[in-house]
Amino acid sequence: MIRNIFITTCVLLLFTIQAQAKIDIVHPSASQATVNAPSTYITGNTNKNATLTINSEKVKLWEGGIFVHNVPLEYGINKIKVKSVHSGIRENKVIIIKRNKPVPKAIAKAPAYKQNTTGVLYAKTINDDSTVREKPSISSQRVIDLPVNTVLYIDGQQGNYYKIQENGSSEFWIHKTNITTPVALAKRITPQIKNIKTYSDKNYDYYKFYLTYPVLYTVKQQDNSVNITMYGVKDNKGGNNYTYTLNFDKPILGYDCYYQDNNLIFRKAKLPDLYNAQPLKGIKIFVDAGHGGTEKGTIGPDRVCEKNINLDIAKNLIKMLQEAGADVSYSRITDKNAGLYERVKKAKDNNALISISIHNNSLPYGGNPYLTHGTEVHYYNENAKALAVTIKTNLAKDLNIKDNGIHKSSFAMTRQTNPVSVLVEAAYMQYPEEYIKLKNPQFRKEIAKSIKKSLEEYILTLSK
Ligand SMILES: [Zn+2]
Numbered sequence: 064m065i066r067n068i069f070i071t072t073c074v075l076l077l078f079t080i081q082a083q084a085k086i087d088i089v090h091p092s093a094s095q096a097t098v099n100a101p102s103t104y105i106t107g108n109t110n111k112n113a114t115l116t117i118n119s120e121k122v123k124l125w126e127g128g129i130f131v132h133n134v135p136l137e138y139g140i141n142k143i144k145v146k147s148v149h150s151g152i153r154e155n156k157v158i159i160i161k162r163n164k165p166v167p168k169a170i171a172k173a174p175a176y177k178q179n180t181t182g183v184l185y186a187k188t189i190n191d192d193s194t195v196r197e198k199p200s201i202s203s204q205r206v207i208d209l210p211v212n213t214v215l216y217i218d219g220q221q222g223n224y225y226k227i228q229e230n231g232s233s234e235f236w237i238h239k240t241n242i243t244t245p246v247a248l249a250k251r252i253t254p255q256i257k258n259i260k261t262y263s264d265k266n267y268d269y270y271k272f273y274l275t276y277p278v279l280y281t282v283k284q285q286d287n288s289v290n291i292t293m294y295g296v297k298d299n300k301g302g303n304n305y306t307y308t309l310n311f312d313k314p315i316l317g318y319d320c321y322y323q324d325n326n327l328i329f330r331k332a333k334l335p336d337l338y339n340a341q342p343l344k345g346i347k348i349f350v351d352a353g354h355g356g357t358e359k360g361t362i363g364p365d366r367v368c369e370k371n372i373n374l375d376i377a378k379n380l381i382k383m384l385q386e387a388g389a390d391v392s393y394s395r396i397t398d399k400n401a402g403l404y405e406r407v408k409k410a411k412d413n414n415a416l417i418s419i420s421i422h423n424n425s426l427p428y429g430g431n432p433y434l435t436h437g438t439e440v441h442y443y444n445e446n447a448k449a450l451a452v453t454i455k456t457n458l459a460k461d462l463n464i465k466d467n468g469i470h471k472s473s474f475a476m477t478r479q480t481n482p483v484s485v486l487v488e489a490a491y492m493q494y495p496e497e498y499i500k501l502k503n504p505q506f507r508k509e510i511a512k513s514i515k516k517s518l519e520e521y522i523l524t525l526s527k
Contacts (some may be wrong), residue, residue, distance in 0.1 A: 199222060
């Protein structure tokens, strides 16, 4: 009996020691990865008192035994040997990474442009959000998303894209799956603006253009003015496109342009009543905690998930904003899945003036966490740039981390012009110094506090 207990204890002890020397590789997550870059990074964790080597090079273990290490990659198969030794117990792991030799890209021959020669070709959009682009390619810049039943005249075709016939300096292309099969008409029917009306409600000022039928339009914002151009609509100077310019004496907040039957509506969010002593009072703010549920986001070197860090920052921010009198809505306050467009819709349905999406950053395989880290803020539309700058500058200063700039990025959470939309990448999940801070609840509170301060500063600039 005693012998049995002794053996069991020894076995248990051995297990414990072995478990302590265990190497947990987090990145790359697959046992065999293909990385077409000169180097990649390895992240994971082991016993905090162990000695860790990767390809015989001693690797620093950070707080809690986490490691982040960059390894160079040769062409072909790379066997990366990870060794952890603790109390005489060692564990070895081998990571296999394949690096392919660059193959000279076969230059795909662009399909020839076929000009229409049979009178005028007429088509209508068949989907809402039919994207018009600058070039006949999915990677080309978006110009506008048109609603269903917008009338388009077609100039010609290149591959799967139709070129929209419009006079002007820009080109407009639309994918064939977004429009009806073009049919030939004897001549183009010129649309007209029959009337323009302006009106307001609690949240918005409206400009309604009564058109003969829905046409291609663009909206361009610069500083405090907006140009709404309706293509093919004759203006009173004999031009082929009608541009309506709105000038404001205050910065432009959220705006949308959409059709209601044949009539184009431009609506601009009203500047709410501002109280200098309590700048966030009554301000509608949407807070989005990135990822959630089965969408874990980036996984840190000891497997703390980005989704949970984002959620905690968001919950702190929601509380602070509510205490400051803001009218807050949010995508989630629990660990649940939420679709990107569901989030965007919720922000809009709540008439939010500002939308803030909270994330923490990660690197692609070829990146080096020791070189790329810090705080950054993403925006897409001009009306969000000032807010992006304010948040980024304050975060870098308040958190005492690297200022990684603002970035113009076409994300679901930044693309909409209403609300004013930014996406915050507070810090990097793969840079040990920042990751260790992110795991600290106090630091997450500091992030929320800094964002709240930026929102106050931004709102105060509007009252000037
Ligand atoms: Zn994220």
